[in-house]
Amino acid sequence: MKNRPKRFFRKKLNSERIGLLFILPNYLIYTVFVLIPVIWTLYLGFTDYNLMSAPKWVGIQNYVQAFQDENFTTALMNTFLFSIFTIFPSMVLGLIAAVLLNNKLLKGKAIFRACYYMPNIISMVAASMVWLWIYDPGHGLLNSILMAMKMETKDWLFDPFLAMPSVILVNIWNGLGYNMIIYLAGLQGIPEYLYEAATVDGASKLRQFFTITIPMIKPITFFLFVMACIKSFQVFDQVFIMTNGGPINSTTTIVHQIYQNAFQYNKMGYASAMALVLLLITTTITLFNFKYGNQESDII
Amino acid sequence: MMLPFIGMVFTALKASDEIYLANSFSFFPKAWRIANFIEAMNLAPWHRYFTNSFFITFVVVIGSLFFNSFAGYSFARLKFPGRDFLFFFILIGLMVPPQVTIIPQFLIMRAMPFFGGNNWLGQGGTGWLDTYYALIIPALSGSIGIFLCRQFYLGFPKALDEAARIDGCSPFRAYFMIYMPASKPIYASLGILKTVAVWNDFFYPLVMTNSEKMRTVQLGLQVYRSSGTVQWEYLMAATTIVTIPVLIVFLCFQRYFVQGIMTSGIK
Numbered sequence: 001m002k003n004r005p006k007r008f009f010r011k012k013l014n015s016e017r018i019g020l021l022f023i024l025p026n027y028l029i030y031t032v033f034v035l036i037p038v039i040w041t042l043y044l045g046f047t048d049y050n051l052m053s054a055p056k057w058v059g060i061q062n063y064v065q066a067f068q069d070e071n072f073t074t075a076l077m078n079t080f081l082f083s084i085f086t087i088f089p090s091m092v093l094g095l096i097a098a099v100l101l102n103n104k105l106l107k108g109k110a111i112f113r114a115c116y117y118m119p120n121i122i123s124m125v126a127a128s129m130v131w132l133w134i135y136d137p138g139h140g141l142l143n144s145i146l147m148a149m150k151m152e153t154k155d156w157l158f159d160p161f162l163a164m165p166s167v168i169l170v171n172i173w174n175g176l177g178y179n180m181i182i183y184l185a186g187l188q189g190i191p192e193y194l195y196e197a198a199t200v201d202g203a204s205k206l207r208q209f210f211t212i213t214i215p216m217i218k219p220i221t222f223f224l225f226v227m228a229c230i231k232s233f234q235v236f237d238q239v240f241i242m243t244n245g246g247p248i249n250s251t252t253t254i255v256h257q258i259y260q261n262a263f264q265y266n267k268m269g270y271a272s273a274m275a276l277v278l279l280l281i282t283t284t285i286t287l288f289n290f291k292y293g294n295q296e297s298d299i300i
Numbered sequence: 301m302m303l304p305f306i307g308m309v310f311t312a313l314k315a316s317d318e319i320y321l322a323n324s325f326s327f328f329p330k331a332w333r334i335a336n337f338i339e340a341m342n343l344a345p346w347h348r349y350f351t352n353s354f355f356i357t358f359v360v361v362i363g364s365l366f367f368n369s370f371a372g373y374s375f376a377r378l379k380f381p382g383r384d385f386l387f388f389f390i391l392i393g394l395m396v397p398p399q400v401t402i403i404p405q406f407l408i409m410r411a412m413p414f415f416g417g418n419n420w421l422g423q424g425g426t427g428w429l430d431t432y433y434a435l436i437i438p439a440l441s442g443s444i445g446i447f448l449c450r451q452f453y454l455g456f457p458k459a460l461d462e463a464a465r466i467d468g469c470s471p472f473r474a475y476f477m478i479y480m481p482a483s484k485p486i487y488a489s490l491g492i493l494k495t496v497a498v499w500n501d502f503f504y505p506l507v508m509t510n511s512e513k514m515r516t517v518q519l520g521l522q523v524y525r526s527s528g529t530v531q532w533e534y535l536m537a538a539t540t541i542v543t544i545p546v547l548i549v550f551l552c553f554q555r556y557f558v559q560g561i562m563t564s565g566i567k
C-alpha cells in the first residue's frame with residue numbers, strides 16, 4: 001500500500017506522457033506545415049492577396065472568377081483528359097506485362113521487372129528531359145526515325161493537337177511499371193488450384209484469364225485506379241518542363257495554374273481557390289475509395 | 301521501355317556536331333565522347349547542387365525514419381489521452397495533395413521569426429525561404445511514414461510489451477531495445493521510398509528556393525534549357541549523372557523497394 005502513489009505516478013508517466021512525447025516532434029511539424037496550411041488555404045481562397053498588402057475578404061469571387069477564367073476551365077478539362085488517357089492504358093498495359101512476367105517459363109524475370117520499373121524510379125524531371133530530346137523537332141529521336149523512314153515529321157510538343165497526347169505518352173511509359181509490380185503481387189496471390197480446376201474442366205487460357213484472373217484482382221484494380229486518379233490530378237513536373245502549359249494552353253493543368261497564379265503572378269488568394277478545387281476533387285475520389293473500396297483486400 | 305534511357309546515354313556520349321548535323325542520324329555515337337560529362341558538370345555549379353541534394357536527402361531520410369517510427373510506435377503501442385483523435389488528423393494528411401498546402405507553406409516559411417532578416421513578428425525578411433530549413437524540416441514529418449510504422453508495430457505481439465513492462469522497462473527502453481532492432485524491414489522500405497521521393501522532388505524546392513546556391517540537382521537540370529538553345533549532349537549527360545545515385549539505391553535494395561511499394565501501396 002505504501003508505494004501505491006509512486007506506482008500510480010510512474011504508470012501515468014510511462015504510458016500517457018511518454019506517448020505524447022513520442023509523437024511531439026512529428027506533430028509539431030505536421031501541425032505547422034500541413035494542418036494549419038489546409039485551414040489557411042481555405043481562408044485565402046476567399047480573399048484577394050498579392051503578398052504586398054493584407055488579404056482582403058472577397059467572398060466567393062475567386063471561385064466565380066476561376067470558373068469563368070478560360071485558363072482554369074481549360075486546365076480542368078486538360079487534367080481530366082490527361083487522367084483518363086493516362087490511367088486506362090497504363091493499367092491495361094501494366095496488367096498485360098504482369099501476366100507475361102508471371103509466366104513460369106519466362107527466363108530473366110528480374111531483369112524485365114527492373115526494366116519496366118525503372119522509369120518509375122527516376123525523377124519526372126529527368127524523364128521529361130529525355131523525352132524532350134525524343135520529341136525535339138530537329139534533332140530528336142522520334143523525328144529522326146520518321147525521317148529515316150521517309151515519313152512526315154511532326155512538331156510533337158509545339159503542335160496544340162499533339163502536345164497533350166505526347167505528354168500523356170510519357171506518363172503511360174512512366175506509370176506502367178508501378179501498376180505491373182502491384183498487379184504481379186496480386187497475381188501471385190491467386191491460389192493455383194483455381195487454375196488447375198479450370199484446366200481440368202477444359203477452360204482455355206483466355207477463358208481462365210477472364211473468369212478467374214480478372215475477378216480475383218478486382219480489388220487491386222480498384223486500388224490502382226483510385227491511386228492513379230489522385231496522382232494524375234496532381235500532374236505538374238512534366239507539364240512545367242516539357243511544355244510549360246503551351247502551346248496556346250493545350251497542356252496546362254490545375255497545379256500548373258496554381259503555380260503560375262501563386263508564384264508568378266502573385267495572386268495568392270486566387271490560386272488558393274484553385275487549390276481548394278483540387279482538394280475537393282481528390283477528397284471526393286478518396287471518399288469514393290473508402291465507400292466502395294474493398295478495404296479488407298486492399299494491399300495497405 | 302529502356303529505349304529512352306539508352307538514347308539518353310548515347311546522346312550524352314555524342315560529339316555536338318554529330319547531333320546537330322542534319323540527315324545523318326545514327327542511334328549509336330560514332331565517337332564515344334566521355335568528356336561531355338565533365339564539360340556538362342563544369343557548365344554550372346553542379347558540386348553545389350549535388351552537395352545540396354545529398355545533404356537534404358540524407359538528413360531527411362535519417363530524421364524522418366526516427367520521427368515517423370517514434371510516432372508509429374506511440375500510436376500503435378502506447379495509450380495516451382486523445383490518441384485516436386490525434387491519429388485521425390494524421391490520416392487527413394494522406395488525403396491532402398502537397399500542392400494544396402504549398403501557398404500557406406510558402407507564407408509560413410517567409411514569416412519565420414528571427415530568420416533571414418525577419419523581426420519577431422516575422423516581417424521584413426525572407427525567413428526560411430531559400431534555406432536548408434525549408435527543404436528539410438517539413439519533410440521530417442509524414443503521414444505515410446507514421447501510418448506504415450503504426451501498421452508494422454501493430455503486428456508485434458502484445459505480450460512483448462507486457463513482458464517488458466513487468467521487467468520494469470520504460471517505453472523509451474522498450475522502443476530502443478526491442479522495437480528498433482526488429483524494425484529493419486520497415487526502416488529499409490520506408491527509407492528507400494523517402495530517398496527516392498526527396499532526391500526526385502522538383503515542385504517543392506522550385507517554390508522554396510530561388511538562389512543558385514540552394515538549387516538541388518533536379519532544379520539544376522533546368523540550367524541547360526534557360527539559355528536559349530538546348531545543348532542536348534550536355535543536358536543528357538547531366539540527366540544521366542543525376543539519375544545514377546537513385547538507380548544505384550534501387551539496384552542495391554530492389555527487394556526492399558518492391559516490399560515498400562507492396563506494403564504501402566501509397567506513394
